[in-house]
Amino acid sequence: MSEIAVLGEGRGEAQSPLPALSAPELDISSPADWLALLKPRVMTLVVFTGWIGLLVAPGHLHPVLAVAAILCIAVGAGAAGAINMWYDRDIDAVMRRTRNRPIPAGRIAPGEALGFGITLAVASVLVMGLATNVAAAAALAVSIGFYVFVYTMWLKRRTPQNIVIGGAAGAFPPVIGWMAVTGNLGLMPVLMFAIVFFWTPPHFWSLSLWAHGDYQRAGVPMLPVVSGARETRRQIVLYTLLLVPLTLLPWALHTAGAIYGLSALALGLGFLASVWRVARDRQDARGVSLTNDAPARAAFKYSILYLFVLFAAMAVDRLVG
């Protein structure tokens, strides 16, 4: 669901000795291929932020129902990923990062992947409704629909702002977790949504700065392909400048305490320093990095750590405070 970028995703999935055979007819897929359709590494962030949403929400949810809710968020995200892989199989085949995924590698037939994704999407929404409430189930359905229809089918191939608006899909899990407990929305889940939403562009564009060759080959209008590396670096800094004050709002509005606030401040300063180094990267006249995009690679790694620790601080603050 989330468009958290994962390096090397799909790598090592090719399982010889049968690559040359007509794969879908021979049914050579293994359980690992079906699992790969769910983008398990992307799922980790989705599960984590969903779990934090559930933890910081006021109220109590029976542990069995909480586990069911998290499972539904994970499976819903995986289902959206499987449908995304079905739709994007043409561009996945030409991108180095994705060409070993089960569909372009010929280990799973496209139609089977689509059926798998739709089945899991429907099942996750139904079970969420049964285990928690209709509001959480509806939010899960909207997040899956947003990722599939708005991001994958509509925006991804049309606009360099794809990742900005599409990032909303990855921002849903904490909201769903919160709604699973409370059955309604509040200020805190809206802020959590906004944090993930504004975090996504600097996170993803840091990756696309050095992986834009792949997107160019596939004809995907990622920002560095359309507007160049220099503009991408500027946008990374701008979005981080918006993100950091936003992360302090829960503290300022008294929906989170000092543990969270001070952590957000320290982490935010670290993120700003990291993207500042991206902006100051040594580059040629066209803005192409002369350091093999070392600062962008570092910022990408930091962005993942940043979000994990930020949300963990939110949970610690709630449990301790």
Place this chain on the structure above:
Amino acid sequence: MQGQRDAVSLSRTESDALGRRRRGRNWALLAALLAFSALFYAIAIVKLSNHQ
């Protein structure tokens, strides 16, 4: 589909590999079905006990 399968000639190693993968998938499907049943059972028990 069956005709296409018949038309492809597999070595013994390839055939064994296919069999292993098919068995792996079947076991994974069984595990998923059992887990799904257990989940439904647990949800039902919790919901029923909450109503009492």
